[in-house]
Amino acid sequence: MGDTIDLTGNGGVLKTIVKHAKADADGPTDDLPLVDVHYEGTLAESGVVFDSTREDNTVFSFELGKGSVIQAWEIAVKTMKVGEVAKITCKPEYAYGVAGSPPDIPPEATLIFEVELVACKPRKGSSLGSVSEERARLEELKRQREATAALKEEEKKKRDEAKAAAAARMQAKLESKKGGKGKSKAK
Numbered sequence: 001m002g003d004t005i006d007l008t009g010n011g012g013v014l015k016t017i018v019k020h021a022k023a024d025a026d027g028p029t030d031d032l033p034l035v036d037v038h039y040e041g042t043l044a045e046s047g048v049v050f051d052s053t054r055e056d057n058t059v060f061s062f063e064l065g066k067g068s069v070i071q072a073w074e075i076a077v078k079t080m081k082v083g084e085v086a087k088i089t090c091k092p093e094y095a096y097g098v099a100g101s102p103p104d105i106p107p108e109a110t111l112i113f114e115v116e117l118v119a120c121k122p123r124k125g126s127s128l129g130s131v132s133e134e135r136a137r138l139e140e141l142k143r144q145r146e147a148t149a150a151l152k153e154e155e156k157k158k159r160d161e162a163k164a165a166a167a168a169r170m171q172a173k174l175e176s177k178k179g180g181k182g183k184s185k186a187k
């Protein structure tokens with residue numbers, strides 16, 4: 001397991017990476033605010049599991065920034081990448097608190113969630129096309145730059161070869177003149 005990171009600076013939300021995502025994995029962004037997660041929630045004091053998507057292998061989907069999940073999730077999931085599994089420990093004020101606590105969860109309970117970020121998607125109604133099109137445009141620009149650089153390198157190589165060939169011809173002419181003058185003097 002990784003080091004524990006205090007995401008709130010006051011110990012209210014702690015994150016420990018259980019499994020790292022691949023280096024090139026996406027994370028939630030303004031373009032990809034809809035997330036799918038697997039999770040298991042336990043009471044820190046007793047270790048009792050109070051909720052899980054693992055048992056029925058479902059995913060829980062929500063949009064970040066809309067207040068539809070506890071504050072700890074809003075804070076922690078934003079820092080994750082697809083494929084990452086993290087243990088999120090949240091104090092009551094970042095969980096359900098006194099007012100909104102479900103009946104089976106004591107309002108003063110510290111909760112621990114093991115969360116796996118499964119996917120990040122664009123907001124409904126917006127298209128992933130804009131994100132995909134931008135990536136494709138950037139890739140095309142990169143290919144064009146590489147092709148231009150390769151073409152310039154090839155042209156430079158041809159110029160260098162032409163210069164070398166011209167220099168060799170000049171050297172051959174000079175050599176033949178030297179050789180020709182020597183023969184005429186000898187005659």
